[in-house]
Amino acid sequence: MYDRREVWAILDRGLVAHVGVALDQGPVVIPMIYARSDDTLYLHGAPVSRLLRALADGAATCVTVTLVDGLVLARSALRHSMNFRSVTAFGTARPVVGAGEKARALALVLEHIAEGRASEVRPPNQAELAATAVISFTIAEASAKVRYGPPMDKPGDLDLVVWAGELPLRVSAGPPVAAPDLGSELTIPPSIIGWTR
Amino acid sequence: MYDRREVWAILDRGLVAHVGVALDQGPVVIPMIYARSDDTLYLHGAPVSRLLRALADGAATCVTVTLVDGLVLARSALRHSMNFRSVTAFGTARPVVGAGEKARALALVLEHIAEGRASEVRPPNQAELAATAVISFTIAEASAKVRYGPPMDKPGDLDLVVWAGELPLRVSAGPPVAAPDLGSELTIPPSIIGWTR
Numbered sequence: 001m002y003d004r005r006e007v008w009a010i011l012d013r014g015l016v017a018h019v020g021v022a023l024d025q026g027p028v029v030i031p032m033i034y035a036r037s038d039d040t041l042y043l044h045g046a047p048v049s050r051l052l053r054a055l056a057d058g059a060a061t062c063v064t065v066t067l068v069d070g071l072v073l074a075r076s077a078l079r080h081s082m083n084f085r086s087v088t089a090f091g092t093a094r095p096v097v098g099a100g101e102k103a104r105a106l107a108l109v110l111e112h113i114a115e116g117r118a119s120e121v122r123p124p125n126q127a128e129l130a131a132t133a134v135i136s137f138t139i140a141e142a143s144a145k146v147r148y149g150p151p152m153d154k155p156g157d158l159d160l161v162v163w164a165g166e167l168p169l170r171v172s173a174g175p176p177v178a179a180p181d182l183g184s185e186l187t188i189p190p191s192i193i194g195w196t197r
Numbered sequence: 198m199y200d201r202r203e204v205w206a207i208l209d210r211g212l213v214a215h216v217g218v219a220l221d222q223g224p225v226v227i228p229m230i231y232a233r234s235d236d237t238l239y240l241h242g243a244p245v246s247r248l249l250r251a252l253a254d255g256a257a258t259c260v261t262v263t264l265v266d267g268l269v270l271a272r273s274a275l276r277h278s279m280n281f282r283s284v285t286a287f288g289t290a291r292p293v294v295g296a297g298e299k300a301r302a303l304a305l306v307l308e309h310i311a312e313g314r315a316s317e318v319r320p321p322n323q324a325e326l327a328a329t330a331v332i333s334f335t336i337a338e339a340s341a342k343v344r345y346g347p348p349m350d351k352p353g354d355l356d357l358v359v360w361a362g363e364l365p366l367r368v369s370a371g372p373p374v375a376a377p378d379l380g381s382e383l384t385i386p387p388s389i390i391g392w393t394r
Contacts, residue, residue: 121359122272163386177347
């Protein structure tokens with residue numbers, strides 16, 4: 001149905017998915033953290049959330065992940081663009097109910113955000129698992145869109161005295177900031193010290 | 198209806214909006230560049246786009262802009278979070294048909310991406326304006342969500358031997374890359390040389 005390798009690579013790089021469902025009052029799009037396992041995306045949140053309840057009820061769902069790679073600066077206004085990679089995935093969701101699958105899904109989400117973090121921290125206990133809604137979204141159909149490379153000006157514009165090119169953009173991390181209540185003997189762990197995206 | 202100052206500040210900082218509409222086959226969420234003017238967001242694209250046509254037909258629309266400010270790293274798995282700012286705006290759209298309003302809207306979108314760029318480049322001509330669909334989305338209702346600050350661990354977890362804190366994230370620009378067909382006498386213009394977000 002779709003190029004899994006390309007779609008999965010984009011999903012694995014993103015930090016936030018924009019999840020859309022159609023509620024009675026109209027469409028709602030919410031940013032959520034997530035993780036991918038094969039053709040499944042795991043999402044989580046508070047069980048009272050309107051969106052989470054709609055997802056758990058099996059509403060038709062669209063999940064979009066967008067990576068912004070740069071500005072494309074052309075000689076003419078309308079040839080400006082962005083270099084980006086995005087995935088739009090369609091499917092339906094179901095609630096994850098078993099404590100074992102919930103724990104695995106939540107560990108995947110944590111690993112998706114910072115690889116290695118799940119083994120550094122205290123795992124969820126039974127009460128925490130019970131208080132957390134986890135959703136499993138299976139991709140039924142997906143498409144990737146990618147733009148890269150320089151601007152494509154019209155031949156007649158090439159001699160204009162206007163700078164044209166690309167401005168590469170990326171998500172970059174600043175120096176980690178220790179929590180105010182953290183003991184001074186603790187050092188920055190592997191999951192964070194080498195974090196890049 | 199909403200805190201305009203906070204909502205506007207987030208919308209003015211974002212690069213990409215995730216625009217959701219409910220089509221017959223279900224919800225669709227598409228990333229789009231945009232610009233804000235008072236309570237109006239301008240979007241544009243190819244007139245043949247399914248989403249653009251639905252917007253032009255006045256479909257109920259949800260526009261979400263999310264800024265990721267950092268990872269929140271707690272001592273326990275489930276207290277992990279993200280620092281972020283997001284706006285979810287609801288309303289309906291209409292097509293922009295007049296060439297004058299179209300040109301103004303497209304200049305705003307360009308200025309939104311790179312301030313000062315609209316006056317550096319060749320503006321759209323009549324044929325280009327006619328071939329471009331521009332949509333005006335008026336915010337009827339909006340809400341901002343913001344999380345900032347350190348992790349909030351449970352009191353019982355504070356003595357765990359686990360590093361906790363924040364990893365600040367931002368969008369950063371690399372060195373501009375000139376188009377391969379650019380004359381070597383052209384220097385990087387003001388809109389790009391100082392670009393930050």
